[in-house]
Amino acid sequence: MHTAAIVFRDGVTRIFEVNSNERLLDAAFRNGVSLPLDCREGVCATCRGLCESGKIEMDYVDEDALSESEIASGYVLSCQTTLQSAASFYFDIDSSVCNVSVRTFDGTVSSLEKVSDAAMIMEVTLDDLAGVSYLPGQYAHIYIPDTEEHRAYSFATAKAVDGKLRFLMRLLPDGVMSNYLRDRCQLGDKLKLELPYGAFYLREIEKPLLLIAGGTGLSAILGMLDQLAESEGRNLPIRVIYGARKEEDLSELNRLEAYRSIFSNYHFEIILSDAVDTWTGKRGYVTDCIMDCQFTTPFDAYLCGPPAMIEASEAWLKAAHLEKAIGDYQLYFERFVSS
DSSP: OEEEEEEETTSOEEEEEEOTTOOHHHHHHHTTOOOOOSOSSSSSOTTEEEEEESOEEEOOOOTTTSOHHHHHTTEEEGGGEEESSOEEEEESSOGGGGTOOOEEEEEEEEEEEEEETTEEEEEEEESOOTTOOOOTTOEEEEEOTTSSOEEEEEBSSSSOBTTEEEEEEEOOSSOHHHHIIIIIOOTTOEEEEEEEEOSOOOOOOOSOEEEEEEGGGHHHHHHHHHHHHTSGGGGSOEEEEEEESSGGGOOOHHHHHHGGGTOSSEEEEEEESSOOTTOOSEESOHHHHHTTOOOOSOEEEEEEEOHHHHHHHHHHHHHHHHTTSSOOEEEEEEEOOOO
């Protein structure tokens, strides 16, 4: 038995178990996920998806359904696909088409800690763990008590630990969630959460990793590092760049430092864009650190943070690749937008 994660175009995700020799399509239907289908014989391509990580096998695939290049790129027919390992798949359709909706959970604020001038760590203990699953890098919608509003926050761990979900949350000068956290939030408060969401998540780990976080975008990166610590990817080169405005905005440095004892080839550095004179570390933007990251072999890059950071990093990587300063790379990113 292996775990399958299906991510839809709207970011809604469903995770379920697939039995040995069971087709992905059949397992999806068994778990209430009505993937599109027609022939069930590998001919029509109605059930086509993209395998983004994991090992699979396909039985018959008609040449008119998937070309050799599409198969090489990871496209599959779910009616012909069996899993040989845990795997994740992307389907370019909205979840509603497949009768899938996000799941709602109730929880209690069990820990609250202001870790910097700009961030708070909140832990929520769920009332019921049944059905709770997500991929490292994804996020939840958390509803603000006594309002109909919600905000999106990335999970800061790879999975729920002892029924707890952990979030690293930015504190804005004025925001509906920020004001709640500063002024009203108390241990024992009841919260409603919807999860999981997001197409930004850790894929199969086969190449060196460049992980870039801006501000509380670090939350998703920490979840990925937790997952890496439990996988074979711990022996691959892992480079983490953490950018912030000033030293008082930094958080979770002990966790970042602790990974040194877990990974055999791990390096992380901090860079500040508005540091005081007494700061002895690097100054500037994350792109100034990427310049030192000369991956000459293929690598995967995961970026999470403000839009400006994402755009600048993407432009730098593209230019460096064109100049042959770095190897081929696959880029994944999540933009954090203040609200």
